[in-house]
Amino acid sequence: MCGMEKPSNPSEAPEHSFGLLISMIRTELVRALEAALQEEGVDLRFTQFLALKRLALDGPMCAGELARAVDHDAGAMTRVIDQLETKGYVRRQPHEQDRRSLRIAVTDAGMATWQHMAKAHERTLERAQQALSPAERVQLMDSLERVLAALRATG
Amino acid sequence: MCGMEKPSNPSEAPEHSFGLLISMIRTELVRALEAALQEEGVDLRFTQFLALKRLALDGPMCAGELARAVDHDAGAMTRVIDQLETKGYVRRQPHEQDRRSLRIAVTDAGMATWQHMAKAHERTLERAQQALSPAERVQLMDSLERVLAALRATG
DNA sequence: GACACATTGTTGCCTTGACAATTATAACTT
DNA sequence: AAGTTATAATTGTCAAGGCAACAATGTGTC
Numbered sequence: 419m420c421g422m423e424k425p426s427n428p429s430e431a432p433e434h435s436f437g438l439l440i441s442m443i444r445t446e447l448v449r450a451l452e453a454a455l456q457e458e459g460v461d462l463r464f465t466q467f468l469a470l471k472r473l474a475l476d477g478p479m480c481a482g483e484l485a486r487a488v489d490h491d492a493g494a495m496t497r498v499i500d501q502l503e504t505k506g507y508v509r510r511q512p513h514e515q516d517r518r519s520l521r522i523a524v525t526d527a528g529m530a531t532w533q534h535m536a537k538a539h540e541r542t543l544e545r546a547q548q549a550l551s552p553a554e555r556v557q558l559m560d561s562l563e564r565v566l567a568a569l570r571a572t573g
Numbered sequence: 574m575c576g577m578e579k580p581s582n583p584s585e586a587p588e589h590s591f592g593l594l595i596s597m598i599r600t601e602l603v604r605a606l607e608a609a610l611q612e613e614g615v616d617l618r619f620t621q622f623l624a625l626k627r628l629a630l631d632g633p634m635c636a637g638e639l640a641r642a643v644d645h646d647a648g649a650m651t652r653v654i655d656q657l658e659t660k661g662y663v664r665r666q667p668h669e670q671d672r673r674s675l676r677i678a679v680t681d682a683g684m685a686t687w688q689h690m691a692k693a694h695e696r697t698l699e700r701a702q703q704a705l706s707p708a709e710r711v712q713l714m715d716s717l718e719r720v721l722a723a724l725r726a727t728g
Numbered sequence: 729g730a731c732a733c734a735t736t737g738t739t740g741c742c743t744t745g746a747c748a749a750t751t752a753t754a755a756c757t758t
Numbered sequence: 759a760a761g762t763t764a765t766a767a768t769t770g771t772c773a774a775g776g777c778a779a780c781a782a783t784g785t786g787t788c
Contacts, residue, residue, distance in 0.1 A: 437599075437698075439721065450724055465774080481737060482575055488593060492736085516736080516784070518574075519575045520736085547723070550716055550719060557712060558713065558716045561705055565702060568702070574735085575735085647767075650767090672753060673753045673766040674753090
């Protein structure tokens with residue numbers, strides 16, 4: 419009775435608001451990426467993926483540094499590192515100059531998994547942007563960067 | 574010691590990946606909107622805001638319908654409606670033809686709050702897009718809609 | 729050196745959202 | 759009409775993220 423409503427006009431665009439649109443894309447992207455990872459046999463959630471990717475690309479870094487790099491709460495990052503460490507993809511090493519800090523390093527197993535993941539990642543990203551021309555993709559990323567900067571600027 | 578790292582090149586763009594960029598924007602947008610609402614004296618979270626906005630704009634609808642409209646889990650939507658009902662912004666009415674369904678309607682207080690919110694909403698959205706030209710804003714929304722459609726299609 | 733203050737990582741607490749199971753009602757089939 | 763299936767809302771459960779409190783260590787000041 420209450421199912422698929424809105425018989426208004428099928429030709430008209432959904433006309434989503436910006437906030438909802440961004441939220442929906444994030445949800446779908448996370449779902450798509452996690453599905454792609456699972457197909458590849460990689461058991462990682464979105465956040466774990468982001469952290470491992472960052473470490474694999476940028477090399478070892480401190481926990482807080484990593485948290486900022488993937489825009490994650492420091493407390494939550496502790497647990498993400500726990501998970502990655504349990505899976506054997508990451509190692510906590512003491513920091514040379516600062517005994518408060520850590521040096522989070524990717525293990526060999528982590529690197530192997532990362533190379534496995536990279537394919538699934540690219541495939542998902544390609545699928546998301548398949549309806550956009552190369553120029554539009556560049557424009558999209560540029561606009562999004564400017565939106566983010568604006569939001570962060572005015573605080 | 575481990576603070577603000579990355580002294581590489583200040584002129585170069587951060588070069589975020591698409592998934593992280595979308596996530597960061599969502600986080601900042603939610604934060605900005607909730608801050609703006611709070612400044613306006615409206616005590617609503619992002620999800621509650623989305624639901625009330627949808628109801629205010631589209632009129633009464635069923636719970637499941639509303640959940641789909643704001644891309645929210647049905648179970649979670651039950652609780653959002655609980656919250657909005659507790660605040661007095663929304664009323665659960667029985668559905669005329671279907672005794673399983675509900676008719677979620679905005680109260681007078683809810684409508685007043687919505688008109689209060691609308692300003693904060695527009696201000697936040699304007700702030701987010703302030704660095705984009707009108708043409709770029711249209712292009713951005715269009716690209717995002719296409720990305721969402723692509724993700725949902727191959728889903 | 730002693731003190732205040734800042735920073736790093738961790739933990740506890742709370743809220744939120746996703747998913748599965750449940751209940752009540754409707755719709756469909758025979 | 760009886761039985762089966764589908765749908766609406768709710769509830770329980772669990773993982774994840776944000777925030778505040780905390781202990782350990784570093785930094786700066788007198």
